[in-house]
Amino acid sequence: MTRWERCEQQSGHDIWVVRNAWMEIKVVPALGSKMISLKHLRTGREWLSEAAGPLGNKGYATSFADSDGSGWDEMFPTINACTYPDHPWQGTEMPDHGEVWSIPWQVEIADERLSCHVHGVRLPYRLSKTYSFTEEQRLRIDYTVYNPSPFPLSFLWAAHPLFAVHEGMEIIVPSELNEIVVSYSQHERLGQTGDVRSWPIPFEDHPEICLHQVEAMTAGTAEKYYFRGELPEGRAGLHDPSTGESLMMYFPVEQVPYFAVWANYGGYQGGYHVALEPATGFLDDLSYAMKQGMAATVEAGGRYHWFLEVELT
Structure with a gap:
């Protein structure tokens, strides 16, 4: 199978799966687009830590410590809970480990690629990512943040893959x-x-x-x-x-x-x-990173692109 398929459920959530001759990937869009499996099929090795109990979290703005403690989450627009320091969102509280890990993402399938996107709750943004393979042994994830507002928006993104x-x-x-x-x-x-x-x-x-x-x-x-x-x-x-x-x-x-x-x-x-x-930022607090000039910024009406490739050998 080289096409993404919705082929099973776990803890009541749809799981999207793709595999080639080298690796198998499983993603749960309803749980913050969490990747729950990154398996090397040639060796049978599962690289991601698996949940000891049911998959899931306690919902938006809850503690990350109360989630299932497994897999690969996206941390955005902060990691530590903090308040946004600048106008026009000054004083807006940002939840622990950010917003997007605890809410559902939308899914689209096109040309053997899985695309997921989510909209900000307390800040105006659209974060999207697309999974594809550049080679059988190399997974690529393309990310884009879109800022629809008339003001610059600073953010901190970090991948959070818990590797076994x-x-x-x-x-x-x-x-x-x-x-x-x-x-x-x-x-x-x-x-x-x-x-x-x-x-x-x-x-x-x-x-x-x-x-x-x-x-x-x-x-x-x-x-x-x-x-x-x-x-x-x-x-x-x-x-x-x-x-x-x-x-x-x-x-x-x-x-x-x-x-x-x-x-x-x-x-x-x-x-x-x-x-x-x-x-994209330094240390885990968005407010701190902004004050140090070490946070990423997407301009008004603009987009910020990056990618991450994972190779198994």
């Missing part, structure tokens, strides 16, 4: 990157929000903390950090030395200049996964 991992896997980033900025660190193992640390070994006197290697679930840690500054190239991934398999992500640094990692090794709600998060 095991101890000893490696996080791959461009070799030029050598510093991170802490966004969240459980029990402040890496420090407080805004602290700058070295990559991949943040403390010279604790070489056992090596961030580019996936730790065991028993580590009981959970951390989110951004690489400091804009990226030299849009490339990041995971490698499993035990099997030789890799997942690589590619994206345009002109539109997506930042990159973050969420590494949960049993410390947050007992989860065990790593999220690789290309982002």
Whole structure:
């Protein structure tokens, strides 16, 4: 099958599926267009963390912590809850992890592509994405934000794919990157929000903390950090030395200049996964990013385009 088909239901929601000789993708448009499966058919490996219970969330403006804790969500137009700082939406409250992960998206099928779109609730925008294959082993997702208002609109988008991992896997980033900025660190193992640390070994006197290697679930840690500054190239991934398999992500640094990692090794709600998060803004708070001049902006009546490609080898 190379055409998207609505072929099953889970937890009462339609699932759209496409597969070729290399990979299989499953998307649930009613749940924020969540991708719930990214499977390498040649090896049988499921790259996305699966829900321990029923799929779903508690609805618009609820806590992301109360969702199913699985798959790949889109974070937009913020990650942390905050208020929009500028006219004419000054003071407008933005929900936890943004608006679009918790509401249904509309679906269109054309030319073996799945397109989903959603409209903003508290801010005026239309966010759309289209899935296609550039090669059998490479999935492409094209994104567009349209701003119908007569005012510039700033936003923060980040991919939030919870990848299934095991101890000893490696996080791959461009070799030029050598510093991170802490966004969240459980029990402040890496420090407080805004602290700058070295990559991949943040403390010279604790070489056992090596961030580019996936730790065991028993580590009981959970951390989110951004690489400091804009990226030299849009490339990041995971490698499993035990099997030789890799997942690589590619994206345009002109539109997506930042990159973050969420590494949960049993410390947050007992989860065990790593999220690789290309982002259009720096740190998780849209208000903060705007004040630092590190948020993306779509002009009045304009569109902002970017893409993300995922390759399985």
